[in-house]
Amino acid sequence: xxxxxxxxxxxxxxxxxxxxxxxxxxxxxxxxxxxxxxxxxxxxxxxxxxxxxxxxxxxxxxxxxxxxxxxxxxxxxxxxxxxxxxxxxxxxxxxxxxxxxxxxxxxxxxxxxxxxxxxxxxxxxxxxxxxxxxxxxxxxxxxxxxxxxxxxxxxxxxxxxxxxxxxxxxxxxxxxxxxxxxxxxxxxxxxxxxxxxxxxxxxxxxxxxxxxxxxxxxxxxxxxxxxxxxxxxxxxxxxxxxxxxxxxxxxxxxxxxxxxxxxxxxxxxxxxxxxxxxxxxxxxxxxxxxxxxxxxxxxxxxxxxxxxxxxxxxxxxxxxxxxxxxxxx
Amino acid sequence: xxxxxxxxxxxxxxxxxxxxxxxxxxxxxxxxxxxxxxxxxxxxxxxxxxxxxxxxxxxxxxxxxxxxxxxxxxxxxxxxxxxxxxxxxxxxxxxxxxxxxxxxxxxxxxxxxxxxxxxxxxxxxxxxxxxxxxxxxxxxxxxxxxxxxxxxxxxxxxxxxxxxxxxxxxxxxxxxxxxxxxxxxxxxxxxxxxxxxxxxxxxxxxxxxxxxxxxxxxxxxxxxxxxxxxxxxxxxxxxxxxxxxxxxxxxxxxxxxxxxxxxxxxxxxxxxxxxxxxxxxxxxxxxxxxxxxxx
Numbered sequence: 001x002x003x004x005x006x007x008x009x010x011x012x013x014x015x016x017x018x019x020x021x022x023x024x025x026x027x028x029x030x031x032x033x034x035x036x037x038x039x040x041x042x043x044x045x046x047x048x049x050x051x052x053x054x055x056x057x058x059x060x061x062x063x064x065x066x067x068x069x070x071x072x073x074x075x076x077x078x079x080x081x082x083x084x085x086x087x088x089x090x091x092x093x094x095x096x097x098x099x100x101x102x103x104x105x106x107x108x109x110x111x112x113x114x115x116x117x118x119x120x121x122x123x124x125x126x127x128x129x130x131x132x133x134x135x136x137x138x139x140x141x142x143x144x145x146x147x148x149x150x151x152x153x154x155x156x157x158x159x160x161x162x163x164x165x166x167x168x169x170x171x172x173x174x175x176x177x178x179x180x181x182x183x184x185x186x187x188x189x190x191x192x193x194x195x196x197x198x199x200x201x202x203x204x205x206x207x208x209x210x211x212x213x214x215x216x217x218x219x220x221x222x223x224x225x226x227x228x229x230x231x232x233x234x235x236x237x238x239x240x241x242x243x244x245x246x247x248x249x250x251x252x253x254x255x256x257x258x259x260x261x262x263x264x265x266x267x268x269x270x271x272x273x274x275x276x277x278x279x280x281x282x283x284x285x286x287x288x289x290x291x292x293x294x295x296x297x298x299x300x301x302x303x304x305x306x307x308x309x310x311x312x313x314x315x316x317x318x319x320x321x322x323x324x325x326x327x328x329x
Numbered sequence: 330x331x332x333x334x335x336x337x338x339x340x341x342x343x344x345x346x347x348x349x350x351x352x353x354x355x356x357x358x359x360x361x362x363x364x365x366x367x368x369x370x371x372x373x374x375x376x377x378x379x380x381x382x383x384x385x386x387x388x389x390x391x392x393x394x395x396x397x398x399x400x401x402x403x404x405x406x407x408x409x410x411x412x413x414x415x416x417x418x419x420x421x422x423x424x425x426x427x428x429x430x431x432x433x434x435x436x437x438x439x440x441x442x443x444x445x446x447x448x449x450x451x452x453x454x455x456x457x458x459x460x461x462x463x464x465x466x467x468x469x470x471x472x473x474x475x476x477x478x479x480x481x482x483x484x485x486x487x488x489x490x491x492x493x494x495x496x497x498x499x500x501x502x503x504x505x506x507x508x509x510x511x512x513x514x515x516x517x518x519x520x521x522x523x524x525x526x527x528x529x530x531x532x533x534x535x536x537x538x539x540x541x542x543x544x545x546x547x548x549x550x551x552x553x554x555x556x557x558x559x560x561x562x563x564x565x566x567x568x569x570x571x572x573x574x575x576x577x578x579x580x581x582x583x584x585x586x587x588x589x590x591x592x593x594x595x596x597x598x599x600x601x602x603x604x605x606x607x608x609x610x611x612x613x614x615x616x617x618x619x620x621x622x623x624x
Contacts, residue, residue: 073430120610123617127372127429128569132613135566139606146599256562260437267434300445306438310431311423 022196026327030275034188038181047173048245053285054184055242060265060277061191062234067263068272069195070227071207075130075259076117076137077235080110082254083140084236085243089156090149092244099162099170103183103240110236111229113140118228122221125210134256141254155250159243176245183241187234192274194230203227264302267309270316275329279317341595343476348591349584350480350549353487354542356583358564360491361538363573364498367511368531371421371432377561378443379536382409383543384552385447388458398461398548405544406537413536417529425528440558447554455551483545490541491580498576507531566609572622582620 023031041050059081066072084106091097091105117140121132144150151157161170170176194200205213206220213220243249252258261284269280284302291298309316315323322329358376365373373379386408387401396404416439424431460479467478498504510517510524518524543557550556571582586605594601612620 073433075433120613123613124569127366127433130430130433131372131565131569132609134562135569135606135609138562138566139603142602142606145602256558260441263434263437296445296448298445299441299448303438303441303443303445306441307420307435310435310438311420314427314431 076133084239088240106240114232270319352587377557383540410537572619578621
């Protein structure tokens with residue numbers, strides 16, 4: 001059934017040693033590099049730019065959980081990302097919650113929304129799954145356009161950052177950076193732990209051969225739904241964190257273009273790789289940053305990257321590196 | 330009492346007609362999607378962009394070459410269809426052996442490119458395109474409402490083209506080949522029919538249908554780069570509701586949902602944008618394969 005699922009970049013490594021947190025040796029090394037980069041970079045690069053990358057990296061990891069490990073292509077993840085942003089912004093600004101609770105609220109609402117949309121969408125698979133998630137996300141978009149609390153076209157602006165646990169003020173970008181870095185690393189490790197848990201094994205079994213997994217006695221729909229909810233929750237956390245960083249939540253983050261962007265990030269980095277989404281997010285955010293002055297050409301360039309990746313570069317950056325080094329990253 | 334009812338009708342009729350016009354576009358677009366999907370197993374995400382191209386080509390033909398509406402109605406689908414053939418040959422054909430999702434991703438990328446290029450060239454605001462004055466003859470001016478003739482024409486044209494497509498696929502030899510190749514491409518190929526070429530032409534035909542819808546839409550909506558993107562997501566929902574198994578299914582679902590959307594605009598305007606998606610959710614709960622789908 002290899003042609004019915006998105007084929008993954010690297011072949012299964014022969015020796016899959018379960019070391020630290022289920023990382024193989026190569027992955028542990030790569031994780032070390034990632035942590036080092038997260039810790040050192042704010043001393044050299046603009047923290048807001050780095051925080052944007054981390055938010056999108058977490059978002060892309062959440063998306064990758066579905067496409068890479070369950071084989072479901074969601075084209076509606078902007079709904080969870082954007083709604084998480086709205087809820088976090090609203091609870092910071094109107095309810096006066098502390099930032100950590102506001103982000104949790106974003107994740108919670110993301111997961112509830114994921115439960116509803118996932119429950120509908122897992123009834124179909126493949127292309128239909130993509131179309132259903134896209135359509136449901138569009139419905140969420142129209143809801144956000146009309147609902148009073150989102151501020152319609154204006155969005156929720158001038159959201160205060162508040163103080164962490166009511167004690168540490170986050171007004172300094174540098175302080176906030178460490179909070180965002182913590183959220184990202186925690187989310188990343190959770191994602192990795194889930195993928196390498198018995199639950200993750202069943203997810204992969206569903207991806208490879210769903211009828212077989214069913215015949216082994218697994219309720220595959222339950223597993224798909226759980227993966228969907230988890231992915232939506234992490235997306236909500238990512239969106240909430242982004243709203244906290246920029247102090248704004250707008251319709252851009254719920255729009256279908258955002259769903260497309262997260263697909264692009266994951267594709268560029270490598271579908272189904274552990275580190276691919278992070279690299280992909282860094283590449284795309286950096287690109288948007290440098291090309292912002294070219295206006296509408298950014299869309300064209302993103303489209304070209306999409307086409308190029310699909311036609312010639314399906315493993316993505318990390319998948320290619322892994323293939324070249326013969327390790328699973 | 331009677332007067333009251335008449336008043337209600339007066340309020341409702343234009344919206345319902347507007348819904349029918351939207352339904353005409355849903356039907357044409359979902360028909361094209363279904364034909365392409367049946368043959369190529371690719372969901373053509375660029376369908377909305379190609380619809381928009383149809384409208385722009387019509388505008389360009391008029392503004393730059395002085396070719397009027399009727400010429401555009403024939404030429405624009407041919408031009409955009411030829412563009413589709415090139416796309417299929419150079420890109421989509423490379424993906425048939427891979428997972429179908431790659432086709433979706435590729436055409437999504439194409440949609441971004443096409444829309445971005447048109448936005449750069451023509452800006453985001455719309456360009457006007459006037460319908461020929463001849464359509465005023467079709468104007469409907471009865472007691473309860475005034476209906477511009479052009480909208481009547483759109484509904485008629487859409488129905489005619491859908492019917493013609495159905496006839497070609499169900500009643501002609503080419504259609505028989507097409508249906509056979511949709512079911513068992515290897516077997517049809519073994520009989521000496523050039524299946525890859527059929528796939529190319531099918532994609533071209535589906536794209537031409539989208540462009541035809543685009544030309545029809547040009548005088549109604551302003552010709553702008555975003556006009557396709559606004560439509561295509563709703564059309565995806567229409568396709569999920571109808572299922573892509575049958576041609577008639579696409580047509581009936583398209584018009585039906587347009588009507589329901591129009592009615593929603595009368596009864597509860599806030600829901601008009603989302604009613605199609607709500608129906609999709611209900612259909613998924615009760616008949617996951619779609620109303621006309623086959624499992």
